[in-house]
Amino acid sequence: MSELDDAPPPMDPALRAQLRGSKTMFDAEAGAHESQAFERLARAIPGLVPGPGGDGGGGDGGGGGTEVPVASIATKIAQTSLAKLVVPIVASALVGGGVGAVAMRELGPPRERIVYVDRVVSAPPPAVSVAPPASAARAMRVADLPSVPTVAAVPPPAAPSALIAVERSLLDGARSAFATGDYETALERLRHHAERHPSGVLAEEREALTIRTLVALGRKPEAKARASAFASKYPESIMRPAVEAAIGDPR
Amino acid sequence: MPESADVRRASETNAALTERFTALFRAEYGYVWGTLRRFGVNARDAEDVAHDVFMRVYGKLDVFDASRPAKPWLFSFVYRAASDYRKAARHRVEVMDDSSGEAPSQARSAEQTLESADEARLVWAALQAIDFDRRTVLVAFEMDEIPMKVVAEAAGIPLFTAYSRLRLAREDFRAAVERLNKKRGTS
Numbered sequence: 001m002s003e004l005d006d007a008p009p010p011m012d013p014a015l016r017a018q019l020r021g022s023k024t025m026f027d028a029e030a031g032a033h034e035s036q037a038f039e040r041l042a043r044a045i046p047g048l049v050p051g052p053g054g055d056g057g058g059g060d061g062g063g064g065g066t067e068v069p070v071a072s073i074a075t076k077i078a079q080t081s082l083a084k085l086v087v088p089i090v091a092s093a094l095v096g097g098g099v100g101a102v103a104m105r106e107l108g109p110p111r112e113r114i115v116y117v118d119r120v121v122s123a124p125p126p127a128v129s130v131a132p133p134a135s136a137a138r139a140m141r142v143a144d145l146p147s148v149p150t151v152a153a154v155p156p157p158a159a160p161s162a163l164i165a166v167e168r169s170l171l172d173g174a175r176s177a178f179a180t181g182d183y184e185t186a187l188e189r190l191r192h193h194a195e196r197h198p199s200g201v202l203a204e205e206r207e208a209l210t211i212r213t214l215v216a217l218g219r220k221p222e223a224k225a226r227a228s229a230f231a232s233k234y235p236e237s238i239m240r241p242a243v244e245a246a247i248g249d250p251r
Numbered sequence: 252m253p254e255s256a257d258v259r260r261a262s263e264t265n266a267a268l269t270e271r272f273t274a275l276f277r278a279e280y281g282y283v284w285g286t287l288r289r290f291g292v293n294a295r296d297a298e299d300v301a302h303d304v305f306m307r308v309y310g311k312l313d314v315f316d317a318s319r320p321a322k323p324w325l326f327s328f329v330y331r332a333a334s335d336y337r338k339a340a341r342h343r344v345e346v347m348d349d350s351s352g353e354a355p356s357q358a359r360s361a362e363q364t365l366e367s368a369d370e371a372r373l374v375w376a377a378l379q380a381i382d383f384d385r386r387t388v389l390v391a392f393e394m395d396e397i398p399m400k401v402v403a404e405a406a407g408i409p410l411f412t413a414y415s416r417l418r419l420a421r422e423d424f425r426a427a428v429e430r431l432n433k434k435r436g437t438s
Contacts, residue, residue, distance in 0.1 A: 008418050011393055015425055019394055021367065022374035023285075030284035033298050038276060041305055047269040175407040179327040181311035205409075216314065242400060 167193065167202045174209060183216045208239035212246040223247055271317060272309050279321055280305075282395070283329055289390045290333035291383060304332045326397050327405040330387060337383055373435070377427035385420035388413055393421075 010016070035050075042050040174189035190210045197203065207230050214223035227247045231240060283301050292300050307328050315324055378386055387406065391397040403413035 008414055008421075011421055012425065015421070015428065016393055018370065018428065019374060019389075019424070022371040023394060025371045025375060026285035026288045027281055029288070029294065029297075030281040033284065033301075034280050037280065037298060037301060037305075038273075040302055041276070041309075044306060045269065045272070045309055047265050048273065049269075172407045175404065176331065179405045179407070180307060180331055181314060181327075183314075 167197050167200045170196070171202055171205060171209070174206075174213075178209060178213055178216070181216075183213050186213045187217065204234050204237055205239065207234075208237070208243050211243050215246045220247065268309075268312060272305075272312055275308070275312070275321055276305060279325055282322060283325060286326070286329045286390065286395065287333055287336075289378060289394075290329070290337075290387055291379075292333055292336050296336065300332050300336055304328045307332075322395060323397050323401040326391060326395070326401055330391075330402075330405040333387070334383070373428065373431050376431055377424055380427040380430075381420055381423040385416045385423055388416045389420035389424060392417055 011019075038048075039050040042048040170189060170193040174186045174193065177183070177186035177189060187210070190206055190213060193200070193202075193206050194210075197206075200206070207226065211223050211226050211230060214220070214226065224247050227243050230237070230243055234240065237243075280301070283304055284297055287297050287300055287304070288294065304325075308325065315321075378390070381389065384406070388399075388402055391402045392399055399413050399417070400410060403410045406413065408416075
């Protein structure tokens with residue numbers, strides 16, 4: 001079964017043209033923010049050098065031509081969130097107004113930021129006990145924590161649909177980690193699903209994602225072995241093309 | 252004392268990485284920004300959300316195969332950021348409707364005619380009338396030509412569910428355009 005088997009006919013050409021015709025709608029907005037955005041990234045990423053056209057990439061980890069040494073040092077220190085609060089105050093107090101002002105400008109005031117809430121996509125989440133991923137290291141504000149609790153004791157599901165919802169919730173967490181490139185976390189969550197639902201309804205999806213995650217982690221021999229078993233067990237799976245593409249064996 | 256070979260290699264690797272990142276940023280900032288906006292991120296928040304996207308992109312750039320197209324890979328980061336933004340914003344404000352979105356910036360190229368500007372605003376209004384789950388599929392697949400497998404993976408849904416959302420999104424978009432055209436015609 002190919003992807004096209006499930007694909008709908010093409011969109012109405014006039015509507016599609018209308019949609020695509022608006023593609024440049026936000027170009028001006030983006031352009032107005034691009035330089036500032038790159039400078040902000042350069043303050044956070046060692047070696048990234050802002051400048052005209054943004055030709056960065058120097059390996060010396062230094063700042064741009066107009067940065068003063070104190071601001072450069074303060075910039076590196078400011079990569080810790082606590083420092084963002086403390087250092088400007090300390091710099092102003094110890095060093096004096098001018099340099100402190102430079103540090104303040106470079107570090108900036110604490111800003112309201114949208115942060116990721118690393119949780120499953122689908123809603124509503126069932127009550128489920130999930131071991132915290134080992135690699136979870138996302139900076140979060142308390143105010144942004146989900147209002148729906150995500151950890152609870154596991155009640156015995158009362159119906160098959162409840163079982164599937166529990167399985168899907170676990171797999172969604174693995175998929176989310178995979179989608180953002182956090183393959184170690186994805187694998188851990190897939191193992192968790194396998195432990196709890198070894199023969200679950202979504203075992204096929206779990207296995208397909210496990211194989212792709214192993215490839216992403218560079219564990220190709222293991223992935224190939226599992227892909228071979230997958231093909232035997234699920235010969236008609238719609239995920240088979242994705243699995244075979246991942247191991248570099250398109251059919 | 253001269254640098255060890257390991258330190259030199261690490262420096263070269265980091266330099267190559269930041270160079271790749273810079274090139275990626277320059278090429279795709281507009282795509283990231285525009286997609287975030289189309290996915291419902293307000294103009295005042297888009298800079299912060301885009302920053303978070305690129306920080307995550309940088310963190311994973313070393314495992315990205317540069318021979319592959321960047322947009323499908325970036326799409327998963329953008330989708331995730333927009334999805335989380337939407338969930339956080341939902342706690343504070345009402346669900347986005349036709350009136351809550353902000354019109355795109357009025358600064359545009361001299362070549363863009365008033366007619367195309369009107370069309371863009373109509374499309375923007377129509378997109379805002381479509382819910383997030385369907386809108387993201389429509390924009391990604393029809394506008395940005397992101398493969399549906401990538402879209403489905405980012406959204407954490409089966410492929411057939413993604414195509415189902417596409418069908419519904421097309422209907423929603425058509426209905427919204429017709430409604431807005433009628434409104435324009437009678438205003």
